[in-house]
Amino acid sequence: MRRLAVFLASSDGHDPAHAELAAGVGAELARRGIGLVYGGGRRGLMGVLADGALRAGGEVVGVIPRSMVEREWAHEGVTELVVCDSMHERKAMMAEYADAFVALxxxxxxxxxxxxxxxWRQLGFHAKPVGFLDAGGFWTPLLGALRGLADAGFLPASTLDDLAVAPDLPGLLEVLEERLRGTPRPAHGENPRQLDR
Structure with missing residues (x-):
């Protein structure tokens, strides 16, 4: 895995443990030589994540819409700041830069x-693994709701089982790496950017 896209809050939240987690994830990715791709912001957990990676000498690629740059929300200290025109383009570009995706x-x-x-993965537009870092059980209620969707027949059990979930970053990275090694490429060669058209 060369780069990991991380989605997380642009606010701090109420629990200081979330900021500690974000900083630790950024630092650990840098130590492992995995580049960080994120939303390019300097505020909240996003900024904490980026700073954690930068302090540890990691590569940080921020992708942010021009309107957010104009509001001075961008992190100017990242390795590469990619400015795009829309939220749709932001997500498509992050998908192109990254080899896998994680939610904090x-x-x-x-x-x-x-x-x-x-x-996008379920539809075959890419074969990059997707996961949740369930530190402290943060995502457990959501994962339970998703299981309810599967039980009700609205989400294939195979799609839910394909989701990588772990309580710590080393465990999650291990599952993501397994998915990267074992998942075939999309059959039709489309990419996420085409979904915006």
Whole structure:
């Protein structure tokens, strides 16, 4: 795995453990030589994640819409700041840069981003693994709700089982690496950017 896309909050949240987690993930990715791809912000957990990776000497690629740069939300200290025109383009570019995707604590934006790349995988638009870092059981209620969708027949059990979930980053990276080695490439050669057209 050369680069990992991480989706997470642009706010701090109420629990300081979330910031500690974000900083630790950034540092651990850098130690392992895995580049970080994220939403390019300097605020909240996003900024903490990027700073953790940068302090440890890691590569950090931020992808951010121009309107957010104009609001001075961009992290100017990252290795590479990619400015795009829309949220749709942001997600497509992050998908191109990364080899896998992970959700850390976050809200609506985090959920929207991770669910979109997960649905792209299910539809065969890419073969990159998707996972949730369930540190402290943060995602456990959501994962239970997803199991309910599968039980109700609205989500294939195979799709749910394909999701990588672990309580710590080393365990999650191990599962993602297994998925990378074992998942065939998409049959029709499409890419996520085409979904925006």
């Amino acid at each position: 604590p976050g809200g609506l934006g985090t959920l929207e981003e991770i669910f979109e790349v997960w649905s």
